[in-house]
Amino acid sequence: MNFESLEKEFKNKICDEISLAQEGLNRFIVFNPFMFDDGDHLVVLLKGKEDKWLFSDEGHTFMHVSYDDIDLDRGTRKKIIDTVLSNYGIKNLEGELITEIPDNQFGDALYSYLQGLIKITDISYLSRERVKSTFMEDFEAFIEEKVSPNRRIFNYNDNEHDPDGKNMVDCRINGMTHPLLVFGIQNDDKCRDVIITCLQFEKYGLPFRSMAIFEDQESINRKVLARFSDVCDKQFSTLATNKDRISKYLSEIIEENK
């Protein structure tokens, strides 16, 4: 096969992967070969609005990514998404991703739009099992959702006994006879820090109850965990699989100790 034939076949095969089908007034499905992990192809619609053409996903991309129970609206994931959208000139209209097509430059706009969507679908790889750094964000988001702002203080330290903040508490829940000190624990080091913090609070003579949520309790060294169990009142082995139980426990303890 000579170069010309090869080039022709190459172009034909590539072009065949992109096609249009009209579905509605000034609304065209852009069939494309790019897929989510599950084999569903990316949703791209070409729409005509007020003498302009634009690409839209009609909100499908974020909806699809959300199947994996990923919080896209805060923390690291949100920052990554905002950067991607900015880099590829995509606007986020309350979850609908659109890009306007300048001067009928359909090709350039489509490639850029698809690149942006693919980057967003990659957020799935930041799932709770793959990126440890999102655990504390997920922990804080969960507490924010379950405890009203006037009852909680994130990153608390006792100013009277520990003005330098050497023994930090991830969240202090107030409004009960004894405040509840809540910790998120990702690893052995954090587990040891929490042991020290709890012991220091005992030493200060401050009444409190403690609760810990592990990212994955099974990954904690057995000896460390044994010592930890002596000082902590309540533990949950993971956040992801215990949200209902933690929620119930928080509600009960907040109500009982008013």
Place this chain on the structure above:
Amino acid sequence: MRILTDEEITALISEPKIVTANWFSRLEAKDKAHFQHKEKEVDIEGDNGNLYRVIIRQNKLNVLDFSIILTFREKDSNLEYNLLRFNGKHPSAHTNKWEKENKLQEYRFSPAFHIHKATQRYQENGYRIDGYAEVTARYSDFHTALNQFLLECNIKREDDGAQTSLFEGGGF
């Protein structure tokens, strides 16, 4: 993650899951702030003690674009497996990657109501557990999909031996 066999997948999907009469009202999806979809997740337990979650997504800009998912939650771990997903007719194609790789016919289909089902072969070959999907004529909108989903996942009211339609049973 371990690999679920096809037999295990079928047994989990068909395991009776008995719920209270008012459980169905909990399936009503709520607007997700800053996004163009509604969502809902409801936990459920099977007769054999297995834990499941029903996940619902509904696109507000396209009523035909929705997902109803049955997830199996392995006890004492944070592992979850999507067993069944009733999808609407989103405006894009679907490719069954394993069938394509194995050069089987008709590995791709155009926009259509379709059902993703967990398979052993997809897991064994490194694909997503629910990467296989097939076109269905068993529903034609969200409500008929939900009714069919409840039927196929063996989700029943505690006071009703036979499957009761969501709409007859005091659902939303």
